[in-house]
Amino acid sequence: xAAYGENLGNQIFVTLRRGEEWPPRTCDVRVxxxxxxxxxxxxxxxALSVPADxxxxxxxxxxxxxxxxxxxxxxxxxxxxxxLQGYDLTAAPxxxxxxxxxxxxxxVQD
Numbered sequence: 001x002a003a004y005g006e007n008l009g010n011q012i013f014v015t016l017r018r019g020e021e022w023p024p025r026t027c028d029v030r031v032x033x034x035x036x037x038x039x040x041x042x043x044x045x046x047a048l049s050v051p052a053d054x055x056x057x058x059x060x061x062x063x064x065x066x067x068x069x070x071x072x073x074x075x076x077x078x079x080x081x082x083x084l085q086g087y088d089l090t091a092a093p094x095x096x097x098x099x100x101x102x103x104x105x106x107x108v109q110d
Contacts, residue, residue: 008030009032009035010030010031010078010080010082011029012028012029012030012040012073012078012083013028013082013084014027014044014048014083015085016048016086016088017085017086017088017093017094018087018090019088019091019092019093021091025048028047029043029044030043031043033074034074035073036070036072037069037076037078038052038069040073041057048088055086055087055089056087056089056093057084057085058108059078059082059084061107061108062104062105063104063106065104097109
């Protein structure tokens with residue numbers, strides 16, 4: 001049996017908003033530094049019962065497009081306690097704060 005906190009990995013919080021529904025749903029997932037953004041999405045999809053391809057996640061105001069899925073937590077500098085915000089695209093998203101399209105995907109407006 002592992003000691004408390006041993007081998008559990010990083011705790012990353014994922015919050016999804018679905019359309020006009022309130023409050024948003026939040027889960028925490030445990031992933032290791034060598035795991036990928038795609039692994040975080042898969043774990044959050046299982047915890048929130050939302051298909052991974054219907055989750056639109058943002059980190060530091062930037063959309064985590066499928067191009068990020070193969071990047072590791074270490075590559076992205078994602079650590080325990082960090083949070084990803086996003087939208088459950090099974091309903092039309094109501095973006096707040098507003099977003100704008102850039103060449104790298106959606107970006108939260110300042």
